[in-house]
Amino acid sequence: MTSDDDLLRVFGDRLRAARKAAGLSQEALAHQAGLHRTYVSSVERGERNIALLNILTLATILDIDAGTLLAGLIRHPE
Template identity: 50%
Template sequence: MKKVPDILSVFGDRVRELRQAKGLSQEGFATACGLDRTYISGIERGKRNVSLRNMKLIAHSLGVKLSTLVEGL
């Protein structure tokens, strides 16, 4: 049976990729989102189950639509 990737890890990888593409550090990105750097780190490591409100903050700070951020998850 094929193992299905964990949705939290997939989401975290996408956030990391988009953040790095913008040239943002975790700390700078966290500040832009109004969130703590350790929270962003937890998201990117797939350890945080992100609320819809925070997903919207993240998408806005990355300059993408929320639908783009979660597409294909």
């Protein structure tokens, strides 16, 4: 079973890869999304459980489908 920490790290890695592929710094992505740079940084490090609306906003800025950030991730109830 995958831990919550692992899921957050995988999501953060995917966000970081998409941001870099888009040629954006954390600061630029955060600014365009109306978020703080430290928030984006903590999401990329897997330290934060990001809200759905922020996922959608970041995916829109990165011009990707939000599903690509979540594809294959499964969380079973405790």
